[in-house]
Amino acid sequence: MLKVKCLLCHKELTYSNNTSSMLRHYRAMHEDVQHAANRPDTSESSYNTPALYCVIDYRKKMVDEALVNMVIKDSQPFSVVEDVGFRELVHALDPSYVLPTRKALKSMVNTRYEEAKEKAKEKLANVVAVSLTSDMWTSINMEAYLAVTCHFIDGNDQLGTILLGVQHFPQSHTADNLANVHTMVMEEWGIKDKVRCLVTDAAANMIACVKALNIRHAICIAHSLNLIVKKSFDDVSGLNELRTKCRKLVTYFRTSTSGKERLAQVQLQMGRPALKMIIEVDTRWNSTYSMLERLYTLREPVGAALASLRTDVSPPTSTEYETIKDALDILAPFHQATVELSAEKRVSASKVIPLMKMINHTIMQKAEGLTSNMARELADNLVCRIKEHAVNMESISVMTMPTLLDPRFKKLGFLSSGKLQEAITRLKSECAKVIRNSETTPPAQLPASQALQSPACGDLWHLLDSTVDSSRRSSSVTADATIEVDGYLSETNLARTEDPLSYWSKQKLQYPNLYKLALIFLCCPASSVPCERVFSKAGEVVSKKRNRLNPNTVKTLLFLNKNQVRTTVIITATESRGSSTAITHRGALLCGSEEHLRPCSLTEEQTSHDLLLELCRQMQAQVLSRPGPPQACHQPSSGPCGERGSSPSMEELTTGQGEGRQEEEADGQAVWSRDGLGLTSTRSLCPLPGRDCVFIQIDHRILPITHYREDVPESVCYGGFHSKPQQGVFQHELQFSVL
Numbered sequence: 001m002l003k004v005k006c007l008l009c010h011k012e013l014t015y016s017n018n019t020s021s022m023l024r025h026y027r028a029m030h031e032d033v034q035h036a037a038n039r040p041d042t043s044e045s046s047y048n049t050p051a052l053y054c055v056i057d058y059r060k061k062m063v064d065e066a067l068v069n070m071v072i073k074d075s076q077p078f079s080v081v082e083d084v085g086f087r088e089l090v091h092a093l094d095p096s097y098v099l100p101t102r103k104a105l106k107s108m109v110n111t112r113y114e115e116a117k118e119k120a121k122e123k124l125a126n127v128v129a130v131s132l133t134s135d136m137w138t139s140i141n142m143e144a145y146l147a148v149t150c151h152f153i154d155g156n157d158q159l160g161t162i163l164l165g166v167q168h169f170p171q172s173h174t175a176d177n178l179a180n181v182h183t184m185v186m187e188e189w190g191i192k193d194k195v196r197c198l199v200t201d202a203a204a205n206m207i208a209c210v211k212a213l214n215i216r217h218a219i220c221i222a223h224s225l226n227l228i229v230k231k232s233f234d235d236v237s238g239l240n241e242l243r244t245k246c247r248k249l250v251t252y253f254r255t256s257t258s259g260k261e262r263l264a265q266v267q268l269q270m271g272r273p274a275l276k277m278i279i280e281v282d283t284r285w286n287s288t289y290s291m292l293e294r295l296y297t298l299r300e301p302v303g304a305a306l307a308s309l310r311t312d313v314s315p316p317t318s319t320e321y322e323t324i325k326d327a328l329d330i331l332a333p334f335h336q337a338t339v340e341l342s343a344e345k346r347v348s349a350s351k352v353i354p355l356m357k358m359i360n361h362t363i364m365q366k367a368e369g370l371t372s373n374m375a376r377e378l379a380d381n382l383v384c385r386i387k388e389h390a391v392n393m394e395s396i397s398v399m400t401m402p403t404l405l406d407p408r409f410k411k412l413g414f415l416s417s418g419k420l421q422e423a424i425t426r427l428k429s430e431c432a433k434v435i436r437n438s439e440t441t442p443p444a445q446l447p448a449s450q451a452l453q454s455p456a457c458g459d460l461w462h463l464l465d466s467t468v469d470s471s472r473r474s475s476s477v478t479a480d481a482t483i484e485v486d487g488y489l490s491e492t493n494l495a496r497t498e499d500p501l502s503y504w505s506k507q508k509l510q511y512p513n514l515y516k517l518a519l520i521f522l523c524c525p526a527s528s529v530p531c532e533r534v535f536s537k538a539g540e541v542v543s544k545k546r547n548r549l550n551p552n553t554v555k556t557l558l559f560l561n562k563n564q565v566r567t568t569v570i571i572t573a574t575e576s577r578g579s580s581t582a583i584t585h586r587g588a589l590l591c592g593s594e595e596h597l598r599p600c601s602l603t604e605e606q607t608s609h610d611l612l613l614e615l616c617r618q619m620q621a622q623v624l625s626r627p628g629p630p631q632a633c634h635q636p637s638s639g640p641c642g643e644r645g646s647s648p649s650m651e652e653l654t655t656g657q658g659e660g661r662q663e664e665e666a667d668g669q670a671v672w673s674r675d676g677l678g679l680t681s682t683r684s685l686c687p688l689p690g691r692d693c694v695f696i697q698i699d700h701r702i703l704p705i706t707h708y709r710e711d712v713p714e715s716v717c718y719g720g721f722h723s724k725p726q727q728g729v730f731q732h733e734l735q736f737s738v739l
Helices: 020-029 031-037 050-073 078-082 084-093 102-125 175-189 204-213 221-234 239-255 257-269 287-297 299-307 318-341 349-367 373-393 397-405 417-438 462-490 500-507 512-521 529-541 551-562 608-622 650-655
Strands: 002-005 012-015 130-138 144-153 159-168 195-200 217-219 567-576 581-589 660-664 670-674 680-682 693-698 701-706 719-726 729-738
Touching (some): 050 102, 050 551, 078 102, 102 551, 130 175, 144 175, 159 175, 159 529, 204 217, 217 221, 221 373, 239 257, 287 299, 318 349, 349 373, 397 512, 417 512, 462 512, 500 512
Parallel strands (some): 195 217
Antiparallel strands (some): 002 012, 567 581, 567 729
């Protein structure tokens, strides 16, 4: 089957003896080109200016990108481009902008998905190990989905998270089917050999699924704490009845219009903010605590409101309120621990065992001051279950290894001294395994005299000698691992507020093997809350108005929403007149990781301008890989920082033959400009009215970059380039964003 290439966007299409596919592509993706071609061509039209054409073309692409972002971020339907009110708003803002069709918008979203997926795959290809979380969700139209998130530590020793997908799951939820889908996802992303742990809830089919996958399994700690609280409540006689009574009262104030209004009025009369009741939900962690806490906070307004309402619902008595107060004191540590262990952007698995110990200690302390018998019984039940759960956690390597490898906790987090020693032995064993795997030096060649004494020559001692050599090597590896682990554990612990990953980034040379283990174990999340957050957004994507979305579209929109990456490139050049100059620069991703450009420096004959051009060429490969318009731009410049003139070629820029100059602006900033190509400053061509603009050409791509202003929010500051003289040293900064 033949392939053809679009001359506008260079995309390959299938050719099958007709032009229908090419025509569909042209209408869907290049409607703006057709629209521009149909405009009257007059000598007075400003569109005849090549520079303005480039700006308008870029402006169209920029607004298209913003429209795609709106659909992704705000869960807007593709049909928004057909809404009359929205079309009128866009026309009022920019009459020259032509909205893409619904089909074209969907195509742009799919293109963004493919680009984002490739970038995510490249990122995962460079990590050592990953951990996964997964959970099931049912949409409003009763379609089942399986979400899988990936957690890792990147090359900059920062935690990263990627949503691998929300897979449509029409088949029965058996362990085999779940295992097959997980395997498919891991193979699709090329991480099957890198997965070190899978975090799920405690459902039987999930446990069997992970067992079939032969992966380390961790039960979501948030689910575990929720079950501990629920079972402890159920075992206390009378406490469940009190909880049911509170739930009935809360339900009344949430469902009764008169009750809700009266409660709000009473709160306002008392000089309080009008708070609403919180209902308990079985599937939401801490909902029991939140319900009881809000009810206890509003106990006085609730009593006053009920006195003026006709209802059979009765509030708790003063004794029951005392029981609620004591129960809240006991449940507060669980609430705090659940919130902390649900963190996605901080190391969390290492906190599980220490928090179990702290919860146990805190409850035992608070139990001494309790006045309610039911609360004391609840405390006893919680302590018993927490100890039992902590013992189980201290027997699982995916929990003990992160705790020991976290320089804030190390040995201090364990409840059982016996389990602590077992964990240290396991850590030394893991460290020795890393040392063995890293030994790549081939065995030394035997001397000729020893070579004659081979088994072929009838040497009876060969087997014994081999055994001794192997034992000596094993002893050496074990000794090295013991020295490294003991040295690390003997150091003073970090403060709890410090970052453990920063510690390992600094100590990777001192403890190289433990550093490798830290990359494996510290990326494991303590809970499957990341999947729950995906489902919270999924409820917005698959809503009542969008309940017929194709499962693949659901997958695409959720992937883009959770994996939004906007690249901001910042280059700082420091120029000292008459001497060699060092340049600092970096490209930073807003999600937290960084990509460093190749270091460059200036000679005495060069200016910082020449170096900026070299950095721009590097950025072309690293952050500006999207295809752009094929035409070159010969752009006049008429502004405070440049005079009208022709543009030098890319060859002139590469060889430094173009002329650059520095001019002073009214605000005292010095702006470097090179007419047409490289960096050009102008006001008349700026996409934001009344603001300076820098145009950068990188391999036929014309990028308008506005000057950086501290008083402009980042969301509307596309970028900037400014220079400030400081005691004879000029510092130049170039900043812009790529969505």
